Amino acid sequence: MSAIPPTQLRVGRTSQSLAPATPKVAVLDLWKSFAGHEVLRGINLCVYEGDSLVIVGGSGAGKSVLLKHFVGLITPDRGHIVVDGEDLTRADPRVSLEIRRTFGMSFQEGALFDSLDVFENIAFPLRRHTAKSEEEIAARVHECLDLVHLIGVEHKATGELSGGMRRRIGFARAIALQPEVLLFDEPTTGLDPVTAAVIDRVIVEMRDRLLVTMVTITHDMRSAFRIADRIAMLHRGEIIVDAAPELVRDLADPYVQKFLAGEPTEEEVT
Amino acid sequence: MSDELAAAPARWLIFERIGKASLQLFEEVGRFFYILHSTIHWSFRRPFDLQQWTKQMVRVGVDSMPVVSLTAMFTGMVLALQTYRGFERFHAESFVGSVVSLSLTRELGPVLAALMIAGRIGSSLAAELGTMRVTEQIDAMHAMAVEPIHYLVVPRVGATTLMLPPLVAIANGIGVLGGFGVAVYLMGANPVVYWEKTFQYLDLNDVFSGLIKAAVFGLILSVTGCAKGFFTTGGAEGVGRSTTAAVVMASVVILVSDFFLTKILF
Numbered sequence: 001m002s003a004i005p006p007t008q009l010r011v012g013r014t015s016q017s018l019a020p021a022t023p024k025v026a027v028l029d030l031w032k033s034f035a036g037h038e039v040l041r042g043i044n045l046c047v048y049e050g051d052s053l054v055i056v057g058g059s060g061a062g063k064s065v066l067l068k069h070f071v072g073l074i075t076p077d078r079g080h081i082v083v084d085g086e087d088l089t090r091a092d093p094r095v096s097l098e099i100r101r102t103f104g105m106s107f108q109e110g111a112l113f114d115s116l117d118v119f120e121n122i123a124f125p126l127r128r129h130t131a132k133s134e135e136e137i138a139a140r141v142h143e144c145l146d147l148v149h150l151i152g153v154e155h156k157a158t159g160e161l162s163g164g165m166r167r168r169i170g171f172a173r174a175i176a177l178q179p180e181v182l183l184f185d186e187p188t189t190g191l192d193p194v195t196a197a198v199i200d201r202v203i204v205e206m207r208d209r210l211l212v213t214m215v216t217i218t219h220d221m222r223s224a225f226r227i228a229d230r231i232a233m234l235h236r237g238e239i240i241v242d243a244a245p246e247l248v249r250d251l252a253d254p255y256v257q258k259f260l261a262g263e264p265t266e267e268e269v270t
Numbered sequence: 271m272s273d274e275l276a277a278a279p280a281r282w283l284i285f286e287r288i289g290k291a292s293l294q295l296f297e298e299v300g301r302f303f304y305i306l307h308s309t310i311h312w313s314f315r316r317p318f319d320l321q322q323w324t325k326q327m328v329r330v331g332v333d334s335m336p337v338v339s340l341t342a343m344f345t346g347m348v349l350a351l352q353t354y355r356g357f358e359r360f361h362a363e364s365f366v367g368s369v370v371s372l373s374l375t376r377e378l379g380p381v382l383a384a385l386m387i388a389g390r391i392g393s394s395l396a397a398e399l400g401t402m403r404v405t406e407q408i409d410a411m412h413a414m415a416v417e418p419i420h421y422l423v424v425p426r427v428g429a430t431t432l433m434l435p436p437l438v439a440i441a442n443g444i445g446v447l448g449g450f451g452v453a454v455y456l457m458g459a460n461p462v463v464y465w466e467k468t469f470q471y472l473d474l475n476d477v478f479s480g481l482i483k484a485a486v487f488g489l490i491l492s493v494t495g496c497a498k499g500f501f502t503t504g505g506a507e508g509v510g511r512s513t514t515a516a517v518v519m520a521s522v523v524i525l526v527s528d529f530f531l532t533k534i535l536f
Binding site: 068071072073097098100101103105107108109111112113114124125128129173177183 | 317401402405406409411413414415416421
């Protein structure tokens with residue numbers, strides 16, 4: 001990264017603008033519907049290398065569906081997900097598997113394997129995708145746990161962990177393979193404000209230390225402003241805003257302002 | 271006229287129900303064959319997870335031994351008791367041993383063991399994979415570029431298919447011994463004659479066909495359990511539904527396929 005602070009670098013840059021860099025991930029005209037209900041309606045979005053993009057939106061706006069497209073968990077009806085110039089939606093299974101390996105995803109409740117302890121959870125992707133020795137695996141697990149400030153819990157069962165700890169273990173597992181893009185699905189949902197702030201700090205630290213590209217979806221605006229270089233707002237399956245946090249905060253759009261203030265619109269009430 | 275109009279929607283409702291049930295049936299069959307096809311496809315890919323295979327083989331084979339043995343023993347015992355009482359009427363008690371051994375190896379051993387395993391393992395496969403599905407553990411695996419079918423389903427289906435034949439072979443032996451015990455010690459049959467008759471009409475083909483049946487039943491019940499679990503939706507309630515459906519469906523398919531297998535094999 002250059003000496004210019006990341007936020008300044010990205011002020012005002014949107015997917016629609018003429019960005020100089022090639023996007024790490026580009027979402028092009030993405031459509032998805034379930035049982036006749038259109039969830040995503042022509043999404044266009046670019047994520048640049050080193051970017052921390054936060055996609056915000058209310059419940060049912062299609063955030064999770066959009067994020068799951070990034071790792072091929074959902075196949076779009078129409079449109080493309082292009083990662084480093086390779087179309088994930090058209091790639092053959094082997095290429096798609098290779099692309100997916102460059103992503104690390106953290107799930108809402110951690111999605112830790114409850115049949116394995118903390119150590120084995122983080123070691124799982126290493127055992128499956130690398131030929132590392134037991135010592136190397138142990139060292140990498142330790143490194144990942146250190147990054148999320150959870151040393152000493154290696155041999156705990158996942159059932160013994162608190163909500164915040166589960167998410168941090170989920171982060172550690174997501175970074176184990178040193179991914180190029182990190183995806184966070186509602187990292188602070190259901191946590192108390194203090195734990196949520198801790199989680200946000202861990203995310204920011206991870207971004208600064210690992211220099212990875214990040215995409216987070218959340219409806220927690222406080223968290224969004226803490227971790228975002230850029231905020232995209234999803235409403236009824238469409239991106240209605242895509243700008244730097246300070247610009248989003250100052251936008252005059254009534255829906256955006258109501259969302260930021262946590263007030264429902266007339267439509268939402270009825 | 272107006273009565274006819276009022277009755278019309280009810281008539282349509284029947285068609286709607288038939289349509290819905292047919293669609294559901296096709297969906298279930300499709301899921302079963304999707305899991306079966308993917309399992310075969312991924313079975314020969316690396317890495318081969320020996321630890322998972324061993325764990326599942328112990329779970330299906332070793333841990334199921336008590337329940338399968340008990341079932342087989344009492345089935346052999348009741349079979350000897352019933353046939354002895356019946357054959358006594360026309361002085362054919364000496365054939366009890368043949369009836370018990372043939373019934374057990376050809377039919378009762380594989381079917382009863384498969385039904386017991388469907389209850390024990392089929393349900394737990396559906397519950398385990400169903401819980402992993404609703405808590406996004408399967409999605410997490412997929413996101414880590416680990417194919418869930420490869421890691422989760424292949425060892426479970428493989429272990430169940432491989433372990434059913436030895437389980438049934440042991441069950442057959444225990445069942446025959448159970449029958450021997452009842453006939454000789456309870457009904458007073460001649461032990462030498464009983465033992466001789468047990469093997470006199472028993473072909474190796476009877477035993478092997480029974481074991482082939484067992485392997486097919488193992489495949490059916492494990493694929494059904496995995497398919498039910500893998501496609502679970504609807505949280506904890508959905509997991510419960512999948513578990514029940516896995517046992518019911520596997521049991522029905524085992525009994526139906528038993529007829530066709532018997533027709534083909536014997």
